Amino acid sequence: MDRYSRQILVAKIGESGQQKLLRSKVLVVGCGALGTVIANNLVRAGIGYIKIVDRDCVELDNLQRQMLFDEEDVEKVIPKAVAAVNKLRKINSSIEIEAEVKDVTPKNIEELMRDVDIVLDATDNFETRLLINDACFKHNTPWIYGAAISSYGMTMNIIPGETACFRCIVSDLPAPGSTHTCDTAGVLNAITSLIASLQSNEAIKLLLGDKDANQKLLVIDLMDNSFEKLRMKKRDDCPLCRDGKFEYLDKKGLSEPIKLCGREMVQITPQREMEVSLEQLKEKLERIGDASYMGYLLKFSVDKYELIIFLGGRAFVKGVSDKETARSLYAKYIGV
Ligand SMILES: [Zn+2]
Numbered sequence: 001m002d003r004y005s006r007q008i009l010v011a012k013i014g015e016s017g018q019q020k021l022l023r024s025k026v027l028v029v030g031c032g033a034l035g036t037v038i039a040n041n042l043v044r045a046g047i048g049y050i051k052i053v054d055r056d057c058v059e060l061d062n063l064q065r066q067m068l069f070d071e072e073d074v075e076k077v078i079p080k081a082v083a084a085v086n087k088l089r090k091i092n093s094s095i096e097i098e099a100e101v102k103d104v105t106p107k108n109i110e111e112l113m114r115d116v117d118i119v120l121d122a123t124d125n126f127e128t129r130l131l132i133n134d135a136c137f138k139h140n141t142p143w144i145y146g147a148a149i150s151s152y153g154m155t156m157n158i159i160p161g162e163t164a165c166f167r168c169i170v171s172d173l174p175a176p177g178s179t180h181t182c183d184t185a186g187v188l189n190a191i192t193s194l195i196a197s198l199q200s201n202e203a204i205k206l207l208l209g210d211k212d213a214n215q216k217l218l219v220i221d222l223m224d225n226s227f228e229k230l231r232m233k234k235r236d237d238c239p240l241c242r243d244g245k246f247e248y249l250d251k252k253g254l255s256e257p258i259k260l261c262g263r264e265m266v267q268i269t270p271q272r273e274m275e276v277s278l279e280q281l282k283e284k285l286e287r288i289g290d291a292s293y294m295g296y297l298l299k300f301s302v303d304k305y306e307l308i309i310f311l312g313g314r315a316f317v318k319g320v321s322d323k324e325t326a327r328s329l330y331a332k333y334i335g336v
Contacts, residue, residue, distance in 0.1 A: 001015070003046070004018050004046050012205075012208065012210060017208050018046060021046050021048070022047075022048045024047050024048055024117050024207045025048065025115055025116045025117050026042060026116055026120060026207075027050075027053070027113050027119045027120070028042075028053070028120045029112075029122060029132060031054035032062065032065075032080065032122065032124060033062075033065040033122075033148065033182075033192035034121075034122035034147075034148065034196040035052065035054065035084070035122030035196075036067045036068040036080075036084055037067050037193050037196030037197060037200070038122055039052055039068070039097075040068060040091070042203065042204075043088045043091055043097060046092070046095060047204075047207070048095050049095065050095070050096070050097050051100060051116065052085060052098070052099055053102060054079065054081040054101065055101065055102060055324045056080050057077045057078060058073040058077070058079075058080055059074060062080075064189055065187065065188075068083065069084075069087075079099070081100060082099045084099065100112065103324045103327060104131065106249050106250070109132070109249070110135055113136070113139065113141060118142050118203050118207060119132055119135075119136055119141055119142075119144070120143070120146070120203060121143060121145050121146055121147075122146060124182060124332075125181075126170065126173055129166055130166060131248045131249060133248070134247070135249055136158070136160060140160050141160070142157060142160070143157075144156070144202055145158055145166060146196065146199045148192045149181070149182055149187055150180075150185045150186055150187060150191075151188050151191055151223040152221040152222070152223070153191045153192070153219075153220055154220070155198050155202070155217075156216065156218065156232065157202050157206060157214055159215070163215050164232040164235070164238075165234070165240050167235070167238050167239060167241070168232060168240075172272075174335075175270075175273065175275040175276070175313075176270045176274040176334050177275070177334050177335055178275055178276055179335045180284075180335070181332060181333070183288065184287070191220070191222050214229075216230055216232065217229070217230040217231075217232050218230075257323040257330075264318060265318045265320070266316070266320055266322075267315070267317075268314070268315050268317060268327060269313075269314045270313040270314070270334075274311075274312055274313030278297070278298040278309065278311060279293055281298055281309065282300075285298075285333060288302060289301055296311065297309060300333065302333070304319050305320065306318040307329065307330070317330060
């Protein structure tokens with residue numbers, strides 16, 4: 001317990017609170033800018049069991065904000081979850097930490113979150129958040145939403161039966177290409193660290209049964225240092241809260257990527273049709289790679305990959321042989 005002595009001194013924690021944390025189990029979904037900071041904080045704070053799931057490998061442009069990684073992880077192309085757990089075990093060898101290198105899908109999410117007390121959202125896309133929302137409501141597990149882009153970010157504790165759910169807030173999956181991602185709008189490391197620190201602190205409060213845990217949507221912009229707390233109402237027509245329909249969890253084949261036979265190419269079909277035009281998408285993408293509009297399709301090259309995007313959002317991802325990488329590139333550049 002010595003290693004936690006400074007935390008035990010905090011009035012709300014104490015010896016009994018620390019024991020509670022050591023018996024707690026959490027799942028961190030995503031191990032990027034938010035996930036590395038959340039995992040780092042929770043490992044040091046002595047949460048007894050932490051599972052980290054992520055589908056990507058460490059890349060050079062991650063190092064600006066993904067706090068557990070270094071240049072050696074980039075050179076060795078190590079999966080983020082593995083690189084994070086390797087580092088975290090050196091920080092605290094007395095707790096259990098587990099890495100899962102996979103895409104979170106309707107098929108595996110319930111198994112991934114089995115027996116955990118809280119799920120922390122550190123993903124970069126709406127599809128996974130809506131899935132977390134469904135699975136957490138089904139199993140009555142609190143989850144902590146977090147998102148950051150450019151200089152602003154937001155977080156909220158989503159508690160089944162108490163607060164509004166994520167579908168009450170966003171309604172439905174946005175159309176592909178209609179939202180910005182960190183890969184199109186950029187992100188400052190101060191906002192990701194701040195949002196992730198709030199998330200890990202709220203997790204500790206919830207695990208301790210603290211009634212003061214945040215139930216509002218906290219929205220922060222570091223450009224003008226504005227902090228807003230918004231009360232989110234449950235929606236009368238929410239399919240999840242009102243009708244108990246798990247629409248994202250039940251879509252077991254949700255936009256399943258298809259590997260095209262004999263070629264280094266995977267096809268992605270979005271669940272909803274993309275509403276922005278290919279010209280609009282080109283404007284967004286040409287800031288970060290080569291984008292050319294060919295009348296009926298958009299060709300976009302970045303690093304060693306090429307995406308061919310059709311009207312409506314269907315895309316071929318060239319230069320990849322596995323579905324997970326293709327899905328991740330799609331989420332990164334087109335969004336959702
Ligand atoms: Zn709802």
